[in-house]
Amino acid sequence: MTIPSFQPIQNQQMNVQKSPLVLKQGQVFYGSVKQLYPNQTAEIQIGGHRLVAKLETPLKVGDAHFFQVTSTNPEAQLKVVSGPIVKDSLNVQQLMESLNLPKSQEMQQLLSHFLKNQLPIAKEQLLQAESWLKNLPEGVLKQEALQALQKLVDLKIPFTEEGFKALLFGSKTNGITKNLEQFVKLLEQNSQISPQVKANLFNAIESIAKPFQTEKAGMMIARSINILLQSEQGANSKDALNLLIQGSALKNEGLNEAKLASSELPANQASKEAKILTNGPTPRNETLNAFKEAKLLAKDSAVKTAALNILKEAAILPKEANLENWLNLLKVSSRNETAGSFISQLQFNSNPSMAQKIQQITQFIENEPNLSAQQKNAIHQLVKSFEGSNHSEQLVKQLHTELLKAYSEQTLNGIFTKEQGISPKVQLLSLLKHELAENPEIALKNIAKIFENSNEQATKAMLAESEATLLSKLNGQGMEKAIHTILKNLGLSFEAALNKNADIETMMQSLKPQLLLLVQDEHSPAELKNAAEILLARLNGMQLLSGEAGHQHQIIMQIPLHFLGKQVDATVQWNGRMNKDGKIDSDFARILFYLNLEALKETVIDMQVQNRIVTIYVYNEQKGLEVFAEPLKKTLKAGLEERNYHLSGVMFKPFAKKESLSKTMEKGNDCKTPHKGVDIRI
Structure with a gap:
């Protein structure tokens, strides 16, 4: 259909x-x-x-x-x-x-x-x-x-082939993903364009296809730091490991941390262990306890080593870092207002007294919106323990560690929540390496790419776990973030940015200006240029079809949603009107979502808002969707009520003939009450 x-x-x-x-x-x-x-x-x-x-x-x-x-x-x-x-x-x-x-x-x-x-x-x-x-x-x-x-x-658009193709492809409600895939295929096969142009195009497309790269990289960094900061399994674990190995036949069999971390010892070692337990110099119970503690330590050490290697692989930690010295090798950021710059000031400014440093720390912690009350209390207790002492260097070092721990936790717990001030993951970067905080978005994307290309099993395992966590926590805030990232990297606001003297260098990295450079290059192959022109036509078509006529407004967006193993072709059409003051009147609107879903296939959602009363029609060929939707209606209703909207009902209809559905849509659009705008949250 x-x-x-x-x-x-x-x-x-x-x-x-x-x-x-x-x-x-x-x-x-x-x-x-x-x-x-x-x-x-x-x-x-x-x-x-x-x-x-x-x-x-x-x-x-x-x-x-x-x-x-x-x-x-x-x-x-x-x-x-x-x-x-x-x-x-x-x-x-x-x-x-x-x-x-x-x-x-x-x-x-x-x-x-x-x-x-x-x-x-x-x-x-x-x-x-x-x-x-x-x-x-x-x-x-x-x-x-x-x-x-x-x-x-x-x-009244100029009668040119470019305008014709823009309206032709801009009106389509599906297929943008296919166009992107075809372009990528041709780009990979081509060797005539410069490597830099090709790299820029691939980077832009990857940013569209993977809108959660910064979240994924932030999660992996935070997980690794959390693992490294965990306390040892037991105070005497290292002694237990030495106790088991030293003075026994096992040291001649090559027993080490890696073997201890495995589930069982080899049979020949197990039999020798039995002899040691019976005849060895160490009492039987003590040896058993030593073995258990040593095994836990070895497993803990192996996990920490893997986390350390992940951070070294991403060049967050230097190559010479190990489990003992990594904290001492961190080079914090000097970027203003970051936690890293604050630690840097405390480290290298020797003039303030201990009392002044404590006052500065207290003020910084109180004004930091991304720390929980529990985390703030823990840091206040730490600071209080140094009152009256002159060990300022030790205070700053421990504060650095506490902030690493706090921002790691906040990065993991605050996925897809509204960020205040500098985000926890950027604060975390500033505490690890100063270069990373200068342009955190680019740094996180590069780190994510390193993780994805890694052959290390520990990195692959953590990557899969992070993606699963992101998918399980995906909510409206996450979808809004994904759509914003995709539209930004498509370059839809490129021309507007030129007029506003915005960050042109950043905007030039988006897809649209890169495609324009490609089609204007006379040396570009015809087939590749044609594929680029189709993509440009889609982007231009969205802009041409979005506009106003008097108070009436229309916005059209085609969004290729590819993330975390899921793929959705989405087109959103919003119809409404503005108030006399130029602002959206959120009481009336009509929004159509044209979706191509992995399981449900082609779907149209017709959302009508009349006097803040929302009625939703879902068009799909699948039977029994009402049963699956019933448990979700309560959440939908509650979410709408939070924004002072009221759900009238959700109706499911199969696609009739195309003409019949068109008439249904025309009828739905012909409302007696004039259409007005609504702030859409997807």
């Missing part, structure tokens, strides 16, 4: 919000004579518009003709290019002969469509459009192309 296009809703909006008719020389249109005036002038009706124009030929009131604009200055002058026409039998052949147009099938389709919808179009535009129809991209239907051409005229 094909998901319906946007056309029914768009057409209706265009009928409601008509802009003034603008005629151009050479345009041809179908119109009827409504009133005759002196000097061969007449009132002509063209669709829903009326205009007064000078005629080259006397006409009769009530007759309909094809007219061609011969002049627009100082007044509109029209030439009749056909005899009187009965509206129900528009003579396409007659018009083709009058304008000397090619008698191709494409031209007949064009004229029929434009005359039926009473759209003015010039002869040159007809010839251009005919050429486009003859060379449509693979998988594009003629009817879709005709609708795009109609939008081109309706929206």
Whole structure:
């Protein structure tokens, strides 16, 4: 079943919000004579518009003709290019002969469509459009192309192939993922473009395909730090390990931490252990306890070593770091307002007294929004224990360790929650290595890439665990973050950023400017350039179709959601209006979600908001969805009520014929109460 296009809703909006008719020389249109005036002038009706124009030929009131604009200055002058026409039998052949147009099938389709919808179009535009129809991209239907051409005229967009393709692909509700995959495949196979251009394109696409890279990297760093900061399994564990190995036959068999960490000893070692337990110099119970403690220590040490190696592999810790010295090798950040810069100031500023340092620490902790009350209390207790002493160096060292522990916990516990101030994961980076906090987003993406390319089993295991945790904690805040990241990396706001003098260097790393550079390069291969042009057309189409007509507003977004092993093609269409003060009136709106889900396949969600009462229609071919949805309604209702919205109901409907669903959507859009905006939270 094909998901319906946007056309029914768009057409209706265009009928409601008509802009003034603008005629151009050479345009041809179908119109009827409504009133005759002196000097061969007449009132002509063209669709829903009326205009007064000078005629080259006397006409009769009530007759309909094809007219061609011969002049627009100082007044509109029209030439009749056909005899009187009965509206129900528009003579396409007659018009083709009058304008000397090619008698191709494409031209007949064009004229029929434009005359039926009473759209003015010039002869040159007809010839251009005919050429486009003859060379449509693979998988594009003629009817879709005709609708795009109609939008081109309706929206008064320059009649260019770029504009045509933008509206053609921008109206599609699925397939953007397929377009991206095809482009990536061609990019991988190509060796003609420069390595730097290729790398920039891959980085932009990876940021779109993996919107949770920074969260994933932050989790892995936090887990590793947590493991390294865990206390030893027992005070005498190291002595227990030495006790078991020293003075026994086991040391000759190569017993070490790795073997102790395994579940069982080899059979020959087990038998020798039995002899030691019976005849050895150490009492039996003491040896058994020693073995158990040593085994725990070995396992703990192996886990810590793996965590240490993960941080060394990502270049967060230097190569010479080990379990004993890693804390002493940290180089904290000097970036203002970070925890790392605060520790740095305490370390290298010897002027303040101990009392002043304690006051500074207390103030910093109290003003830090990302620490829990329990964590703040623990640090206050630590600081209090140093009152009256002069061991400021030891205080700063222990504070550094406590902050590492606290921000690691907050990074793990605060996934997909609203961040205040500098995020816990950025604070954690600032406490580990100063370079990482300078541009934390890029640093975390690079670290995530290192983890993903690692061949170390411990890294792979922690990566899988982190992804599973992210998926289990995914919520509305997480989805909002993912969508924001994807739209940013698609480069939809690239032109707006240029006008606002924003961070151009960062915006240039997004997909759209990279695609523009590729298509403008004359050395780019034709097939790769064509794939890039299709992606650009989708991005431009979203912007062209998003706009306003009076108070009415429409926003369209195509979002390829790929994350944590899940893949969703999503298109969101929002229709509403703004208040007089230019702000969204959140009481009224209509939002359509066109989704291509992994399990449910093609799905349309029609969400209608009337006076803050929300009604949802779900269109899908699967049976029994009501049963699965029932447990979720309570959560949905509660979430809406938190924002002062009230759920009226959730209805499930199968896709009828495409035409039937289109009518349903048109009916739903034709609300007596005017549409208004709503702050969407996905």
